[in-house]
Structures are given as structure tokens and as C-alpha cells.
Amino acid sequence: MTSSQDTTEFVVRSIAEEALANEKYFGELDSVVGDGDFGYSLARGFEVVLSGWDGVDRSDPGIFLSKIAIIITSTIGGTSGPLWGTAFLRAGTQLTGLNEVTPANSIAALRAAIEGIKHRGKSDVGDKTLLDALVPAVDALENAFQAGDDAKTALGKMATSARQAADATSLLQARRGRASYTGERSIGSPDAGAIAIAVLAEHLARTWPT
């Protein structure tokens, strides 16, 4: 990948394709204690992202992400539309105006996305949501970058961290979303959003060009 724009597009395309490939799986995870719409909702939005791919404004990586955010909020319903839309919008805003995105810029964008999700969902780490995988994953990515790892190695560490943290959500009691109504019965199965973060991170690390 030759430019930051190419890299950004690779990441978004990877997320979109993997969300579509896992529609049923994500839905099944969400059926355990939720209402089963997660996989379907996510897929309907990223389907539109892919079908409208060539027409998305690519002035810079930030604007590109912001336009993707608009597609998400206009097509994804349920809980995912507001959360994923906010995340892409905050990341896009963070990067707007930059033609070259450094690792530090990427981390700042991911942190902005996390803060957006926390604000929109009025939630934090420990509530059994996607934040429980995303926050440690971004921590791992930042540590790897600071240690001087190349992108593929750093993403591999991010994916490992996301997977461990996502699996560990089985031990948590849900405090947000429809799973929260089940109280202690939510313990024993992982959070669908957290697992999705792990699956997307693993796919990204696996397919990243060396």
C-alpha cells in the first residue's frame, strides 16, 4: 500500500467484507442473551458501504471515514448504527486534513472512536460491550507501535489482545443493551460486539500485506 488513503481503504474494506462474511455468526452470538439483530444490522450497512464504494469522497482519509460514517448511520439500525457511526465519524474527524497518517495519528483516531462510543452508549470498559475488546486491542496496538513493531506485527498483537479480551467477556455481567435485562444469566456467554471486534482485528492482521 502506497499511501495513507490506500491503507485507510484497506482497513474499511476489510471490516466491511468480514462483517458480511460473519452475518449469521454475529447474529447467533447476539441471540444467546440479546435479540439476534446484530449480525443482520451490521451486514445491511456494510453491504451499502461496499456497493457505493467507488462513489465515496476520498479527499483525504479523514473525509473518507466521515463519509463511511454517514452511510452507516443512514443504513444500520438497532444499537450498532449509532455506535459504529459515531466511532467512524470521530475517527474521521480526528484525521481530516491529514494526507499522511502516522501510527500516532491512527492511535489518536482509534482513541477518539472509543471516546465517541463511550459517550454515545453511556458505557465504559466492564459493561460487557465491544469496548471490552476494543480498548485493550488499541492499547496493544499502541504498545507495539511504540516498541517499533512493523504494522503487520503490531496488528497481530492487537488481534491477540482483542481475542483474549473478547473471550473474557464471558465472565462479565451485561450492563448495557438488551443483554443487560438478563442480569446474571448473561454470564457464561461472550458479548457479541466484543467478539466482532476480535474477528475483525484477526482478519485485518491475517490479510495485511507483508
Add this chain to the structure above:
Amino acid sequence: MKKFINDPKQFVPEMLEGIALANPDTLRYVPEYHLIHRADAPNHDKVTIIQGSGSGHEPAHVMTVGRGMLDGACPGDVFAAPPIDYIIGSTKLLASNKGVLLLVNNYTGDRMAFEMAEEASSADGITVRTLFIDDDVSVQDSTYTVGRRGVAGNFFVMKAVGAAAETGADLDELVRIGEKVNSVTRTMGVALTACTPPARGAPLFELGDDEIEIGVGIHGEPGRRRALWMPANEIVDELLGAIVPDLPFVSGDRVAVMVNGLGGTPISELYILYGIIHKRLTELGMTIGRNYVGEYCTSLDMAGASITLVRLDDEIEMLLAAPAEIAMRVF
């Protein structure tokens, strides 16, 4: 899965098209926003009332659009809140000079989508208020949840604010009435079977042949506890045992009772439940001012029912008794 569908992705659009075709004089359909609205909306002499929520709960809420109830409903896909743009688009299209009241059942996704839509619509100069409905007593510990869910009791809020809006009541007055009705409305449900979302093609959860889920939500979310099947008398006692002390409803109260089928329950069984409830409440010294037995807020094909009690006063009873012309009808 055997259902009357073509493509699961077209489940909601095809349903909405059917509703519009069945009610050509009174309703209009805007496919872009999944919006069903009154043919005469916006009416600048009244506040516009819009309800969102997911689909799969019909007749709630797309079939309660009409004079005396909603001006529009913009449902999301099955069991999913509508995308934010549907709400913003519907709000803009139907905005009246007296403002817009958004009715929202209290769920994480719906709250976020409607809060974002309210912000965006207000920024466009539209006066918007949002009312959250949370009548489900089965969610006990709200410290660890997003609070109680909005379920079938939503009908009473819709009906009351809808009737008041027809008289020209302003937005603040509608919010007052809606909050009051919500505050005296309590519901709890029970599932005998799971439901099957079309896109999933399989039951949403496993429930044994001899098991029931007490306190189930309208999306098949598990409730308070799973129990072995028991006779109708005992099921009513357990549900009323949770509902009555919650407000509490006491001797001397005049109440409205709703027995709501969740989509797969024969009407006969709903009347068996009603008969038991009627006797129990009478024994407790309450008077039943109004009753509603049938399907109001369903959960696709789930067998099960919910019971709603509303404590009436003169104002609420008058608003519930006012005429409404909606697509739900017998003849």
C-alpha cells in the same frame, strides 16, 4: 422456517407496502424511511406524533397511524431500532408548526438513535421533544441495566397523547400527559414459545416443550426466570404478583387492563387470561374501567401474553375513550 415471505430483507418493506395498499384513503408510505404516515400530515393545527421502534411488533406501531393516535411510524428492521436517518427524514417531512413529539420505547439502540435524531432535527430548527416509555416491571435492578423496557403499555401513552393532540394541546402539554400515563402503567409478559425472526430463520432462543419464560421482553429477550409450565391461574398470579405491588395498584383504584397476545396465542386463551385477571382485580377491590383483549404489541410468532394495568383518573380515561381511526379494525 415456514413463513409468508419472499426475501427476508424485504420483510419490512413488503409489509409496509401491504398496509399502505390496504388503507389508500388514510395512509401514505415513504419507502425511503420505512415511513407510514397519515395522508393529511403534517397538520399545522396539531403537534406531530411519530413512533419508531423495530418491526415485528405489529400492529404496533405502523397500524396505529391515524386520526387520534400517531401521525407517522418509521420502524427499523425486525427487532432493530430505525437508522437515525429514517427518524430525521420522517421528522422533517411531517414536522408541524406546533412541533414534533417522538415516542420511543426505552431500549439502548432506540434511545441513541432518537437522541441523535432529536439533536439533528433541533439543529434544523424543528421543535422536537422525545418521550421514553418504560412500563415493563420484569426488569428489576435498573442500576445494572439501561432501565425498564417499553412494551405493550406504550399503547396507552400513544392513545392518550394522540387524543390530546387532536384537541390542539401543545407540545409541553403532550409531554406532561405522556409522562403521567407512563408513570401509572405497568406491564409484564410471559412466553410459551420462542419467536423466529425471518432473517435468522430459526427460533431466537430454546424453550423446552414444558418450559415458559416469565418476564420475557418483546424481542424474545430472556426475562426474570424460566419455569416449568403451569396452569393459567398460576401464571396470572405470578404476573399480577409482580405488577400490582410495583406501582402499587390498591383497593379502590379504577384501572384499564390490557391482555396482549404476543403473536402466536389464540384469542380464546387471551380471554381465559382476562377472565382470571378480572376476578383477581375485583377481589383486590379494584374497578376495571376499560379493558383491551387482543394483539397489540407482538413479538412475531411468539406464543405468550403480557398483562398491562393502568391506573385511571378522569383525564386519562377521557383520553382513552376519545375516538381514533386507525388501520386496526374489525369491520
